[in-house]
Amino acid sequence: NAGVTQTPKFQVLKTGQSMTLQCAQDMNHNSMYWYRQDPGMGLRLIYYSASEGTTDKGEVPNGYNVSRLNKREFSLRLESAAPSQTSVYFCASSVGWNGYTFGSGTRLTVV
Amino acid sequence: GQQVMQIPQYQHVQEGEDFTTYCNSSTTLSNIQWYKQRPGGHPVFLIQLVKSGEVKKQKRLTFQFGEAKKNSSLHITATQTTDVGTYFCAGGGATNKLIFGTGTLLAVQP
Numbered sequence: 001n002a003g004v005t006q007t008p009k010f011q012v013l014k015t016g017q018s019m020t021l022q023c024a025q026d027m028n029h030n031s032m033y034w035y036r037q038d039p040g041m042g043l044r045l046i047y048y049s050a051s052e053g054t055t056d057k058g059e060v061p062n063g064y065n066v067s068r069l070n071k072r073e074f075s076l077r078l079e080s081a082a083p084s085q086t087s088v089y090f091c092a093s094s095v096g097w098n099g100y101t102f103g104s105g106t107r108l109t110v111v
Numbered sequence: 112g113q114q115v116m117q118i119p120q121y122q123h124v125q126e127g128e129d130f131t132t133y134c135n136s137s138t139t140l141s142n143i144q145w146y147k148q149r150p151g152g153h154p155v156f157l158i159q160l161v162k163s164g165e166v167k168k169q170k171r172l173t174f175q176f177g178e179a180k181k182n183s184s185l186h187i188t189a190t191q192t193t194d195v196g197t198y199f200c201a202g203g204g205a206t207n208k209l210i211f212g213t214g215t216l217l218a219v220q221p
Contacts, residue, residue, distance in 0.1 A: 033208065040120070042199065043154065043211040050206065058208065059112070090153060097142055097203055099156030 002026055006091050006103035013081045013110045021076040021106050023091030029101070031094045032074035033058075034066060036087040037105075043090065049074055081110045113138045115202045117212030125220050130187040132215035134200035142203040143176055143183045148214070149196045190219050 004025045013019055025032065030051045035043040035058075045058030047066040055066050063085060065077045074093075078085060086109050092100040114137040124130055134143065142161045146154040158167055160176035160183065167174045173186045183200055197216045201209035 035211070040213065042117075042213040043201075045208055045210070048208050056208075059210070092154075097159070099144055099159055100146075100154070100201075100209065101156070102153040104153050 004103035010107050018079050024073045025093040029093035033092045034076045035090045083110045086110045113210050115210050115212040121216045123218040132185050134183045134212050136181045136202045139180050140202040144201045146199045147196050192219050195219050
């Protein structure tokens with residue numbers, strides 16, 4: 001049982017490049033989330049998907065898009081990366097209000 | 112929008128001392144959750160509190176949810192070096208999404 005799997009673990013992008021962060025969970029959870037973590041800022045919600053086929057903006061959605069491909073997979077896309085998007089990105093999943101299960105994170109640097 | 116504040120930002124203790132972190136929300140919460148993140152790791156779910164005034168214990172950890180459901184605390188008795196990490200509270204509102212506090216980094220000196 002792998003839980004939540006994120007790829008890649010590390011990535012360096014040049015300003016203006018695009019990329020997609022992948023996330024998959026094997027726990028049959030309905031809800032999935034993307035957070036970014038910056039020093040002193042805690043975890044900030046980018047987008048979430050309460051169930052397959054739905055997505056909603058979180059606190060900091062600008063510059064990002066998401067796709068809930070199916071119940072297992074929820075991807076995060078940066079269309080034109082900016083240095084301000086340098087961060088650690090975490091994907092998480094849950095069943096309703098129960099505790100979230102987080103992936104191991106993607107450390108992204110935009111130069 | 113909903114905000115969740117956490118204090119202190121950083122706490123350094125000697126091994127064996129107690130530790131407490133506090134969490135306050137700008138709005139009434141449906142539930143509050145606590146997570147621990149080890150250095151370089153990812154957040155790991157510890158516990159969820161739902162009822163007003165609820166108190167739960169996990170070994171040396173005691174979690175409380177305020178009567179007004181707007182604040183919470185985590186208390187660790189007799190800290191150990193394995194307690195090192197950042198502790199986050201996260202408040203739930205009407206939807207499934209959680210708003211995380213800024214976290215308290217705990218350092219434990221042997």
